[in-house]
Amino acid sequence: MRTDHPVRTDRPVRTDHRRLLEREAECAAADAALARARRGHGQLLVCEGPPGAGKSAFLADVRARAEEQRALVLQARSAEFERWFPFGVVRQMFEPWAATAPEEERRAVLSGPAATAGPLLGTRPARDAGPEPGGAPYSLLNGLFWMSRNLAGRHPLVITVDDLQWADEPSLRFVNYLAGRLEGCRIAVVVATRTEARHPGERGALLAGVLGAARARVRTLAPLSADAARELAADTLRVPPSEDFVRACHDATGGNPFLLGELLREVAAHGLGPADGPAAYAVRSLAPAAVERRVDDRLRRLPEAAARFARAVAVLGPDAGHRPSAAVAGLDGETAAEAAGALVDAGLLEAGARDEGSRYAFVHPIERTAVYEGLAWQDRNRAHARAARTLAADGAPADRVAPHLLALPPSGEPWVVEVLREAGRDALARGAADRAARFLRRALVEPPAAEARAEVLRELGTAELRCCRPAAIGHLTDALALAPGPRERGVAAVGLGIALTSIGRHDEAMELLERVSGELESVDTGLYVRLQTLLLFTARMRAATRPLA
Structure with missing residues (x-):
């Protein structure tokens, strides 16, 4: 998790934040949320998108806009392995402020109902506030709300939370609690979550509560278009890219900003010129190291069966039906169905109906390349051998x-x-x-x-x-020499005669055709006539190309 000190009102204004490609609607929604918060009409803005869609970059842009407006910015970023740490996200939000704020400001903000939040931030002994905050009792949630409200009373408050889907449950309860009480507060809450992040039980209900809050505005980040890919390529590589190159990059990444950026950096590292034809072909086989690490990290969070199924799909490519994928992965039908479901839910694979006739494919082709290239050669060989036998047995x-x-x-x-x-x-x-x-x-x-x-x-x-x-001439010559009978020699002679004639070796072609056709006159009339016709054609070609005396 990352923590940064909040912006103080005496810090210089930042005005250099970079324009986000094709995120004008989202930036406009952020500006509207900040404007409403300044007027005392708090707003919750939810940014959804798959991994790599640019959610973190969008939140960074929101923070930059808030800093320009002299707002107090508090931020947190959830991490999957820290979701069992109670109030971990809340502590990220407020601890930097508590550690740097003047004593007088801390006392004012943590006074009254907000006092119950003091022990969580280490500003007061826990005994002064009653029970330990291991869960999320009402008094503590209410104290955190009043602390936020008191901060917003001094200057507009902007809170951003990245990867909300991994936040600990007590922190999720606080976000829900705050989202329902934003009216009348100078608070803008902007959170980012994955579109495929759907959780059962209490966690799922808490996430659904955030997305469905009355004051929530939800924006889904779409993939970048080919035009944006062209602009990003030109900016990254400092050379106007060809249309074939842009199309290849866009097809390989599906317009995912992270994957596109990593691919372009890999192109630059390989010294490929984006205006050259070979570069467009080469990008289809590149698997940037950052993408490999990203995919490996996501697969490690899933059951081993899911990782095996993903590798099978990577090997099978367009033939990744349910049964072949299960066979290559070495999984029974039920386990394979569960593995496929986990991969689809994780946003790595896409499929139609999960049945025997379905076809699986990676959402982003570049991730398929990363999984495939990450296989050890022994594992890759075994997978291809299984794939070949399975498809052949299925009558492919x-x-x-x-x-x-x-x-x-x-x-x-x-x-x-x-x-x-x-x-x-x-x-x-x-x-x-x-x-x-x-x-x-x-x-x-x-x-x-x-x-x-x-x-x-x-x-x-x-x-x-x-x-x-x-x-061709060498192989046809060998075929003629090994042919077991006159018919087989005749068929080979047709190809060899054409090959010799095509390169001007007319005399050799005529001698061959005349010799082999003589073996066929009483054996295969049709093949004999064909060889004689070719002999006549070769003789005419020889006459037409002979130099004049």
Whole structure:
């Protein structure tokens, strides 16, 4: 928890607070709350948003505005591990003032009904005020209220509380108590809480009471737009960014201000130029250290099953259905459902209905990258192996299984080779020759069984030919040499003949086509005609390109 000394009326006015991007409505609400408080119409302003939405920055801006208006600013920030410390947040608010205020001021503020707050702040012995303030008896809450009212009688009072969802329950009771008695007080209370923070029992009721208070105004911080991302990128990197770069940054972070800022700092650290095309591609794979620490911290607060489920979703990516995610995480259905629910409630994952057909995804893609990059290579390999087997067993298309196989070391298992070949054929049929070649190169490395090697070489050479890769000729030549029969040699010769012709090696192509077609005349008429047609085409190309005498 952080404590700062309150602003005294004799301190210089601060006028350098930075403009918040796309928070004009929230800043206007803060100005209105401060103005109402100065006129004696106390106001409670609640700022909601997911982690990283800029709630802390907004509260800092509110404090700066209040300081400019010579208000007394008291602040506190809750921490999850300190929520069992009774009145911890209240003590943050008032102890700095109690420690620095002149004795005469302390006596005046803590007089009358406010006297019962003295023992909590260490200004009076506890015996003078009756029972110990371990809970939140009415006399103590009332004393804290009158102390706040007395302070506001001397100068407008602004109280800010960050991460209210983690405040201790006695402090939450005080915020509720104060929120219901702001009319007639020169007090503005501005609190920030997470949108996904929903708690059962007494804590949930107290938080709901704050949000539903009669004098509460609730503002939800929206993600930043692409225009704001562009402005922030230009300001951070000192170079006008390209539209592709801005779009990549915005897509990776979902417009979350914290994640966007950390990503841009990571871009700067890597020396990437935001006006260059490669930078737009690179940002999709960057996982800033601060984001990794943030995600790790959030996962540590959740059950271990939730962390395992999150890692499974990170590995599965777009295939993160409920059953595959549970299988990769090694969880039974009920435990997986509870883990998924905890992650959704924590704002890490989003999903439709929590059923067998649902798909889970990280709210912010950059957090998915952070979780994935945080896996040790052994754990990552095990997860990809489970993902591949699970998806294959579920009948997923080969091109959904193959990426997981690419992330693993070669195994030589026949089913792996077959999935990679099928994914290559599907990609080639869709015109994605580069992707097909990648799958087939990996199938060759597995390696395939001896009797399948010639076909894998031919399929790979064909894909490489489609994307003009020089390696196509070598692979097609090897396929021809290993082909077990004339038909197989004929199919390989078609691809090799085209490849040789395309680079001007006409004589070699013609000799090959003539030789192999001679084997097929009485075996496969259709393939024979195809080779003869290609031979004629190659001869014409040779004549057209021959230099004049």
